[in-house]
Amino acid sequence: MRKSLTTLAVACAAFLATSAFGQTPEEVKKGVEQYREMLELGNPAELYALKGEALFKKKRGPKNASLEQCDFGKGPGVLKGVYAEMPRYFADTGKVQDLESRLVTCMVQLQGISEKDATKRPFGNADKPSENEQLVAYIVSQSYGDPINIKLDNPKMKEAYEIGKRLFFYRAGPWDFSCATCHAEENTRIRLQDLPVLSSPAGAKAAMTTWPAYRVSNSQLKTMEWRINDCYRQMRFPEPNFISDSVIALTTYLAYTANGGVYKGPGIKR
Amino acid sequence: MDNTRRRVLRGASAAGAVFAAFATGALKPSDALAITWDKSAFEAKSMVDALKALHVSSATDSKDIVIRAPDIAENGAVVPIDITSNIPGTESISLFIEKNPFPYVGTFDMTKGAVPYVHVRVKVGQSSPVRVVVTAGGKHYQAVKDVKVTIGGCGG
Amino acid sequence: MGDPMKIRARMQGDVAEVRVLMGHPMETGQRKGSDGKIIPAHFIKQIRAELNGKVVFEAAISQAISRNPLFAFKVKGAKAGDKLSITWEDNKGDKRTDTVTISG
Numbered sequence: 001m002r003k004s005l006t007t008l009a010v011a012c013a014a015f016l017a018t019s020a021f022g023q024t025p026e027e028v029k030k031g032v033e034q035y036r037e038m039l040e041l042g043n044p045a046e047l048y049a050l051k052g053e054a055l056f057k058k059k060r061g062p063k064n065a066s067l068e069q070c071d072f073g074k075g076p077g078v079l080k081g082v083y084a085e086m087p088r089y090f091a092d093t094g095k096v097q098d099l100e101s102r103l104v105t106c107m108v109q110l111q112g113i114s115e116k117d118a119t120k121r122p123f124g125n126a127d128k129p130s131e132n133e134q135l136v137a138y139i140v141s142q143s144y145g146d147p148i149n150i151k152l153d154n155p156k157m158k159e160a161y162e163i164g165k166r167l168f169f170y171r172a173g174p175w176d177f178s179c180a181t182c183h184a185e186e187n188t189r190i191r192l193q194d195l196p197v198l199s200s201p202a203g204a205k206a207a208m209t210t211w212p213a214y215r216v217s218n219s220q221l222k223t224m225e226w227r228i229n230d231c232y233r234q235m236r237f238p239e240p241n242f243i244s245d246s247v248i249a250l251t252t253y254l255a256y257t258a259n260g261g262v263y264k265g266p267g268i269k270r
Numbered sequence: 271m272d273n274t275r276r277r278v279l280r281g282a283s284a285a286g287a288v289f290a291a292f293a294t295g296a297l298k299p300s301d302a303l304a305i306t307w308d309k310s311a312f313e314a315k316s317m318v319d320a321l322k323a324l325h326v327s328s329a330t331d332s333k334d335i336v337i338r339a340p341d342i343a344e345n346g347a348v349v350p351i352d353i354t355s356n357i358p359g360t361e362s363i364s365l366f367i368e369k370n371p372f373p374y375v376g377t378f379d380m381t382k383g384a385v386p387y388v389h390v391r392v393k394v395g396q397s398s399p400v401r402v403v404v405t406a407g408g409k410h411y412q413a414v415k416d417v418k419v420t421i422g423g424c425g426g
Numbered sequence: 427m428g429d430p431m432k433i434r435a436r437m438q439g440d441v442a443e444v445r446v447l448m449g450h451p452m453e454t455g456q457r458k459g460s461d462g463k464i465i466p467a468h469f470i471k472q473i474r475a476e477l478n479g480k481v482v483f484e485a486a487i488s489q490a491i492s493r494n495p496l497f498a499f500k501v502k503g504a505k506a507g508d509k510l511s512i513t514w515e516d517n518k519g520d521k522r523t524d525t526v527t528i529s530g
Contacts, residue, residue, distance in 0.1 A: 032340075034342075035350070038352070041389060041445070042496035050429075051429070216347060216348035270344035305484040349492075370490055375490045376490075379484040382481050383477065383480075385441055388485075389496070390497060391496050392490050392491055
C-alpha cells in the first residue's frame, strides 16, 4: 500500500510545488477556496438543463413520443427528487439502473429509438455537447435540495452495492491502482485538487451531492458516468462501457455511502 | 430599440469620433451615444496601445475602485472578476488583462441607470495584473490586482 | 438565433440585481480544432439590457470573456414586475434577446 501511494505521488507529479507561487500552502488553499466560491455565482450547467428540458419534452423517434412519461422510480412523469434515489432497482427491466441507463430504457421503450442509437454518443465536447449530458443536467436539477436516499431493500441492490464496493478497492492495471489508492486516504490531492475520501460518508457526500457538474476547465457538463469512466482512464484501466453493470454498481456503492447528503447539483467545478 | 441597435453597431470610426469629442470636451459624457465596439482598442496588443486607442492618456490610482478576484485561479479559462466603483459620477468601467494577447476586455456603461458594479468571467492566459479604468467627470481613475493562474492538468 | 439565456432579476432594496448566463462559444480565433486548422473567432461583442424598453446597461466586450458567459450587474429605478430584457450580438451578426419579469 505504501509503495502504491509513492507511485501515485510520482506519477501524478502530485502535490503542487507551492513555492512556485511564493506562497504558503495555507495561502494557496485560501486562494483556491476563494476562486471556487466566486464560481458559485452562476453555473452554465443551467444552460444545459434548459436544452435538456426542451429535448425531454420534444416528440422524437419512430414512435414520435417525448420522454415525459419516463418512470425514474417515482412513477411516470415524476422528476422531482428522482435523482437523489438513483441508482435504484426497476422491476420492469429487472435491473439496477442509474439515471443514464434509465434514460436509455425510456428512449427505447417510449420513443422506439434503438439502444445502439441511444448510446452512441454519451459524452460530448464543449463544441458539441451530447444529448445525454443535456438530459442529465435537466433531470438532476429537479433533485436540488433532496437528500440522497439509496435503499438496499432488494437483493439486486445489495448485490450492486457489494460489487461496487469490491470494484472500489480492486487493484489492477499497469499501475496497480484502485479507486481507493487516491480516494481512501485523508489529505491526498492531485495538484490543487483535494481528493475526497469516497469510502467515508463525508467524502462520498461531498462528491455525490455535487456531481454531475459543469467543469470550467473544459467548459462542459460532465455526468457521473463520465466521472467514473475518466477515473478508470486515469488509472490506465480499460475504460468501462457506458451504462455497464460495473459503473452502475460502483455508483450504487458511492451513492449509498453518501446517503443523507443533500443534493446540490448540478455543481460547478474548476 | 432599433435606433439603439444601429448605434451600437457603429464601427470604429464612429467610436473614434465619440472619444475625440470627449477629449476636446465638446461632448459631455451624458450626451454620448450608446457604447461602441472600438476595434482599434480591442485589437491593441499592449496595455499602452489599448489605452492610447481609448484616449486614456493618464489615470489616477484610486482606492474607490474595488476589484474582487481570486488571488489564485485554478483555471485561466474562467477567472471571475467583480468590480465596484465608489467614485461619484462613474460613467464607465473598463477592464484589461495586461498579459493577455489582447489586453482590452471591454467597457461597461454606467450612465443609463446601472449601479457602478459588474461581474464578469474572463480568460487569463497567464498570471497577470488585472487593471480597471473608471471614467468619471471626464477624468480617468485606475486600480490593479494581480491574479495568479494555474492550469489543473493532471486532475482531468 | 442563438441559444436561450438564463436570466435572473430580483429586487434587492431599490436595486434590481441581474445575473445572466449566455450560451456562446466565445471562440478567440487563436485555437486550433481537431483538424489542426484555426477555429475562426466567434464571440459576443455587444450586450444591452433594457428595463421596460429603456436601455439601462450596455457593454462592449472582447473574445477574452469566458465561454458560456456570466454577467452580473445592478439596475436602479426598477421594481418588481418590471420587464427586463437582455440582448447580445456577436461578431457574425447573430443576436438573441430574452426577457424576464423582475421578481420581488
